[in-house]
Amino acid sequence: MKTGNTNKQKLNLPTVFTLCSVSLFLVSCTSTSGRTDASSDIVYPQHWQSIKSGENENKQSSANWITTFNDPQLVALVQQAIKQNRTLKTQKITMELAEQKALASGASRLPELTLNQGNSRRKTVSSDDVQYTNSADVELELSLEVDLWGKLSDQQNQATLNFAAAKSTYEHQKNTLVAEVASAWFDVISAQELLNLYQERAKNLANNLDMIQTSYRLGLNEALDVYLTQNDVSQEAARVAQQQQVLSTAKRQLELLIGEYPDGDLISNVELPVLNQEIFLGAPAQLLTQRHDILTSWYQLLALDAGLAVAHKQRFPKISLFASTGDSSDELQNLLDGGSLAWSLIGNLTLPLFDGGRLASLEEQARLAVQQQEQYYLNDLYQAFADVENYIANSKALKERYQHLTLAGQNALTAEKLSFDQYMRGLVSYTTVLESQRRAFDAQNSLIQLTNQMLQNRISLFVSLGGSPLSSSKDDSAQTTSTLVNNQQVN
Structure with missing residues (x-):
């Protein structure tokens, strides 16, 4: 008979528990990030492809861009909109809700102290007696979840990042509102200038009709000229009525943005500004810290990544500590009268053993959500690059068109005057007039609309470049976001 090795040691239950705990701790400390290198190793060009290298130097800064239009009334409208716009107020409340959730999440890492006091009276009935018993007790309870795996800190980090995303969304909404007010304001001015043009044309046609009718009565021209001119006068009167409605609609849209009742009574006595100076575009990489919508997308990605860490650590033991002390007496006034207090100290460990794969599925869902948001972020970023490139190219094309239309308009106005003078002397037919x-009307009409298009494109370019439209330097939100982005990339 062979004798077994008596030197072997058996592992007892505490030893097994200790080894399991150490193993779980080491596993929990491994990286659970669902992000890939695609969102951190983005290659940016040195300059925008729509401009030549060095072409954009020594030009006007895009910060505080609302003042570059030199329109004090526009600045006043923007300031009013920021104070009174209802949609912006709603977004601000959303941001404040996210802030409170972040504060509540941070409180979960601190001990919770609870005071319980109770007072009761009990009646006991026996066969020969009725007894009344009073009972009073007081208990002070302290509870704490030990953040051994860092789950609570990840939850707090996720809530903080969600708040940062809500704050960036609010800043983006505010900048978008500024752009919408500026766009609506220039639409109002453009509609007013077109209305003035149509009214002036209607007045000129009415004067022409008087002269043509006088010449017809003198036998100097034909009745066809009279009817053609009357037709032009009627068409222009209809155009004036239509443009008046367009102007009223544009005014109501602007009044809604600035938080006023949309009665269409807004007064605009200014002209569309002419853009004579180019803006400094900066480098493409600056969009990461200047575009609040890109920052929001990035924050959401980091928040989901923190949520993945939480989902991963839900699968590990939860350790809680409870301590309590208190006293009881038959009368409320006798509580805490100097006698010995009862106390207890309890440690609780909860370890999920079998859940049918639910926690593993939740972790995988969180991982897929991170990967999905990463693609959303990359799509938003590259779309922002495309927007800037398009608006730069549009700016060049619109500027060239403006130069040609300005010259065409001058020639058309001169031709209009000459043709009518020659018609009145019988040198040309009324068809030439x-x-x-x-041609003169189309040139003026197109010039007004093109000027507005240039302004709208400039506004869109400002928005696509990001930054603050109301201050000369980056706001605190952008600086905080930039710091957070850098810290998250390092971690």
């Missing part, structure tokens, strides 16, 4: 008037 109508054609020259149409």
Whole structure:
């Protein structure tokens, strides 16, 4: 008979528990980030492809861009909108709710102290007696969840990042509101200038009709000229009525943005500004810290990544400590009268053993959500690059068109005057006059609309570049976001 090795040691239950705990701790400390290198190793060009290298130097800064239009009334409208716009107020409340959730999440890492006091009276009935018993007790309870795996800190980090995302969303909404007010304001001015143009044309046509009718009565021209001119006068009157409605609609849209009742009574006596100076575009990489919508997308990605860490650590033991002390007496006034207090200290460990794969599935869902948001972030970022490139190219094309239309408009106005003078002397037919008037009107109409298009494109370019439209330097939100982005990339 062989004798077994008597030197072997058996592992007892405490030893097994200790080894399991150490193993779980080491596993929990491993990285659970669901982000890939695609969101951190982005290669940016040195300059925008729509401009030449060095072409954008020594130009006007895009910060505080609302003042570059030199329109005090526009600045006043923007300031009013920021104070009174209802949508912006709603977004601000959303941001404040996220802030309170972040504060509540941070409180979960601190001990919770609870005071319980009770007072009762009990009646006991026996066969020969009735007894009344009073009972009073007081208990002070302290509870704490030990953040051994860092789950609570990850939850707090997730709530903080969600608050940062809500704050960036609010800043983006505010900047978008500024752009919408500026865009609506220039639409109002453009509509007013077109209305003035149509009214002036209607007045000129009415004067032409008087002269043509006088010449017809003198036998100097034909009745066809009279009817053609009357037709032009009627069409222009209809155009004036239509443009008045367009102007009223534009005013109501602006009044809604600034938080006023949309009665269409807004007064605009200014002209569309002419853009004579280019803006400094900066480098493409600056969009990461200047575009609040990109920052929001990045924050959401980091928050989901923190949520993945939480989902991963839900699978590990939860350790809680409870301590309590208190006293009881038959009368409330006798509580805490100097006698010995009862106390207890309890440690609780909860370890999920079998859940049918639910926690593992939740962790995988969190990982897939991170990967999905990462693609959303990359899509938003590259779309922002495309927007800037498009607006730069549009700016160049619109500027070239403006130069040609300005010259065409001057020639058309001169031709209109000459053709009518020649018609009144019988040198050309009225068809020539109508054609020259149409060309002059189209040139002026197109010039007003093109000027507005240039302004709208400039506003869109400002928005796509990011930054603050109301201050000369980056706001605190952008600076805080930049710091957080850098810290998260390092971690």
